[in-house]
Amino acid sequence: MRRLTHDRIWSAIDALAHRYGLSVSGLAKRSGLDPTAFNKSKRATGDGRPRWPTTESIAKVLEATGATLEDFTTLASSEPGQPNRNLPIPLIGMTQAGAGGFFDDGGYPVGGAWEQVPFPRVEDENAYALEVTGESMEPLYRQGDILIVSPNAPTRNGDRVVVRTTDGEVMAKLLVRRSAKTIELASMNPEHPNFVFPLDRVEWIARIIWASQ
Known part of the structure; x- marks a missing residue:
């Protein structure tokens, strides 16, 4: 470095x-x-x-x-003054992301139905964008906010993450802790309680590295 x-x-x-x-x-x-x-x-x-x-x-x-x-x-760590090139990355609505055909088994974007959004270069070539729909993630994320997600970034307790469950639900949460058998997630809305479910219900988890807000 x-x-x-x-x-x-x-x-x-x-x-x-x-x-x-x-x-x-x-x-x-x-x-x-x-x-x-x-x-x-x-x-x-x-x-x-x-x-x-x-x-x-x-x-x-x-x-x-x-x-x-x-x-x-x-x-x-980049060179001072290095240009920030805007590159297109895949974009899809958060609700739409729950449908099949948009991710492979590892949580990487696939298929041709994605739109694109310009964004300064990120290190993860598999990064993608999710557009927040609805009010379930207020007050942290609001309708129309864009979340940049990195499926290759390591996740740690305290990270903001996107999780897809085995039944196809895609959600943005705060990773509280993960054990060998369970995962605990906190809602972006502090009025909602944390919830814990078996780790085998998680199809994949990816870290949110940026939000437009």
Whole structure:
């Protein structure tokens, strides 16, 4: 992994802002920070010494965007100023995804019925997009939000994930814990209780790596 230099850290913040269609000021504001916190003029002191973003400000950016620390370090490992190419990835509605023919047994998108959405390059060539339908995932995700899903990304407790059950239901949940026999998921809506079911009811599980929100 490349060394996380001053330029790379700031470049990662710029890339996150670009990914979410925001200016750096808009990203700072969404994160609850002073709108000027990420401005170019704030990246060096008056005498020219590098000024680094605080770990607290980076944590707030990740919380506000839903990006993970892994996402951030991946961006920070890229060359500063590297172009963010918009590439088409498969897109389908969350409700439609429950029907047959859109995924193979491993949870990878298949078939020709997918639409496409442009998105800055992601590391997973099998990444795809789901469009939220209905109100069941409010207040975190709302109707029309786009979720970018990576079937090759490792999943850990605390990750936001998409799960498909053996009876064809596709749902976006928070992974609470997984044992050798069971899986516990939390609803995106805090008013709904967690639920636990046998792991053999899970056809596949994939991590949400980005949400439009």
